Amino acid sequence: MPTNRKVVFDVGNVLLRWDPFHLYRDLIPNDEKRSWFLQNVCTSAWNLEQDRGRPWTEAVASLIAAHPEWEAEIKAFDERWHETVPGTIEDSVAVLADLKAKGEQVYAITNFSREKWAECLIRFPFLQSFDGVIVSAHERLLKPDPAIYNVLLERYGLSAGECIFVDDSGKNVEAARSVGMQAVHFVEPIDLRAELRGLGAAI
Structure with missing residues (x-):
């Protein structure tokens, strides 16, 4: 029988591996130059604005205007974005599938751009198996803002106390x-099943 525990997954680096290094290790072979580029051009803060809802076309154009010498590398972040996602975290995807097979309700709250989320729904069909998903770009809210968690609770009629949230970011877990x-800080190596079971999930 299903429990009253609802597992709420983050997506990036919980279900899907994501790291720009996978793309830029070949595009910018020099370690020092690559590190500088990711810290000063295609930065985490710049990428986060796409997760907040800024269109990729606008993001790329504004960055090329500021750094024209890096035009090809900037365009690659958008055009070859899927190379930053080499695949799934198989054990986590298996946990999600097992929860669904047991009749449990599963949800997601993810910082994700509108365009790349739509593409990932096609590339990774299991992402369509959630009972509800909150995508930051759709809401124009980002984790760890508590408001995005409350959107999930209100939209799907959930109580916070019945939810177990899984995220690789400590700040998002604390939020x-x-x-x-309840929350699990997903840091590999981790026995996610054991962590969830310890909090009352039927897994």
Whole structure:
């Protein structure tokens, strides 16, 4: 029988591996130059604005205007984005599938751009198996803002106390706890099944 525990997954680096290094290790072979580029041009903060809802076309154009000498490498972040996602984290995907097979409700809250999320739904069909998903770009809210967690609770009629949130970011985990959720900080190596079971999930 299903439990009253609802597991809420992050996607990036919980279900899908994501790291720009996978793309840029070949595009910028020099370690020092690659590190500088990712810290000063295609930065985490720049990428996060796409997760907040900025269109990729606008993001790329503005960055090329500021750094024209890096035009090809900037365009690659968009055009070859899927190379930053080499595949799934298989054990986590298996946990998700097992929860669904047992009749459990599963949800997701993810910082993701609108365009890349739509593409990933096609590339990774298991992402369509959630009972509900909150995508940051759709809401124009980002984790760890507590508001994005409350969107999930309100939209799907959930109580915070019945939710177990799984995320690789400590800040996002703490934010989930601040709204009343239980939470698992996903840092490999981790026995996700054991962690969830310990919090009352039927897995």
